[in-house]
Amino acid sequence: xxxxxxxxxxxxxxxxxxxxxxxxxxxxxxxxxxxxxxxxxxxxxxxxxxxxxxxxxxxxxxxxxxxxxxxxxxxxxxxxxxxxxxxxxxxxxxxxxxxxxxxxxxxxxxxxxxxxxxxxxxxxxxxxxxxxxxxxxxxxxxxxxxxxxx
Amino acid sequence: xxxxxxxxxxxxxxxxxxxxxxxxxxxxxxxxxxxxxxxxxxxxxxxxxxxxxxxxxxxxxxxxxxxxxxxxxxxxxxxxxxxxxxxxxxxxxxxxxxxxxxxxxxxxxxxxxxxxxxxxxxxxxxxxxxxxxxxxxxxxxxxxxxxxxx
DNA sequence: CGAATCTCAGGCGAACTGATATGC
DNA sequence: CGCATATCAGTTGGCCTGAGATTC
Numbered sequence: 210x211x212x213x214x215x216x217x218x219x220x221x222x223x224x225x226x227x228x229x230x231x232x233x234x235x236x237x238x239x240x241x242x243x244x245x246x247x248x249x250x251x252x253x254x255x256x257x258x259x260x261x262x263x264x265x266x267x268x269x270x271x272x273x274x275x276x277x278x279x280x281x282x283x284x285x286x287x288x289x290x291x292x293x294x295x296x297x298x299x300x301x302x303x304x305x306x307x308x309x310x311x312x313x314x315x316x317x318x319x320x321x322x323x324x325x326x327x328x329x330x331x332x333x334x335x336x337x338x339x340x341x342x343x344x345x346x347x348x349x350x351x352x353x354x355x356x357x358x359x
Numbered sequence: 360x361x362x363x364x365x366x367x368x369x370x371x372x373x374x375x376x377x378x379x380x381x382x383x384x385x386x387x388x389x390x391x392x393x394x395x396x397x398x399x400x401x402x403x404x405x406x407x408x409x410x411x412x413x414x415x416x417x418x419x420x421x422x423x424x425x426x427x428x429x430x431x432x433x434x435x436x437x438x439x440x441x442x443x444x445x446x447x448x449x450x451x452x453x454x455x456x457x458x459x460x461x462x463x464x465x466x467x468x469x470x471x472x473x474x475x476x477x478x479x480x481x482x483x484x485x486x487x488x489x490x491x492x493x494x495x496x497x498x499x500x501x502x503x504x505x506x507x508x509x
Numbered sequence: 510c511g512a513a514t515c516t517c518a519g520g521c522g523a524a525c526t527g528a529t530a531t532g533c
Numbered sequence: 534c535g536c537a538t539a540t541c542a543g544t545t546g547g548c549c550t551g552a553g554a555t556t557c
Contacts, residue, residue, distance in 0.1 A: 436538080
């Protein structure tokens with residue numbers, strides 16, 4: 210519940226900030242991750258944004274229509290797409306970052322360095338434990354059955 | 360981003376657990392909050408679930424249709440509804456709690472008592488800072504203007 | 510062949526907005 | 534009257550599933 214409270218409120222406030230750009234916090238995350246990577250396959254963005262392929266694909270095609278990203282065939286892997294920010298995309302990401310500086314300042318004021326380290330470590334631990342079951346190339350031979358749907 | 364990772368993964372895993380009941384983690388939260396309160400107005404559930412009136416209203420009318428909750432006029436306040444779990448509602452909440460015991464065990468194993476205390480305190484601090492602007496019965500006489508929307 | 514990347518179609522739960530009725 | 538509680542209608546963004554095409 211605490212996690213829920215913190216996350217939903219942060220997201221709500223972020224959405225408020227970004228709504229003036231006609232963007233959402235999820236789209237901001239995507240742009241920011243992309244800005245940091247420079248170039249990435251959709252698959253990689255899926256992992257880094259904790260989303261799924263269909264959603265990321267849809268979001269990217271929207272951002273592409275807005276001229277914020279480009280998607281070109283990946284040189285080494287014909288299946289994949291290489292996604293990059295365009296100049297306007299990079300600019301928008303920067304503008305959004307600046308417009309959320311107040312929010313980030315507020316957040317930074319909440320924790321001292323040591324506390325922040327601990328908090329991030331705790332969240333990391335939690336996210337690690339909740340990692341989706343590692344993709345197995347073949348489903349393990351046998352598995353406890355826990356169906357019992359209502 | 361860490362908060363995002365932890366929350367989305369936890370929610371995803373929870374949804375997986377609860378999908379066998381045809382329920383979502385949000386609905387589980389609502390049932391659980393209601394079980395703890397015994398009786399509540401929708402407004403109170405909105406606050407405790409960090410949601411909004413329209414969403415809670417829709418969710419409750421669905422749960423009511425399933426026979427899990429009842430909504431009766433509030434005795435003291437004619438505007439409000441008094442929401443309660445039905446017997447089946449209480450039973451389902453308990454079944455869902457049990458079916459998620461494995462998940463909760465996994466979570467509990469991640470932190471010792473002191474760490475858990477710190478984590479909850481940190482999240483509390485964060486949620487507190489992100490609290491939506493306190494409802495003012497009359498907008499305060501003057502207020503720093505920070506509009507500057509794009 | 511199996512496995513991975515991506516697209517498409519459809520459906521769904523939850524969030525948000527704006528309007529409305531009603532009771533404080 | 535203003536304010537609060539709740540409902541309704543409509544829209545949206547994101548998640549999910551299942552199907553298919555393509556490439557490794």
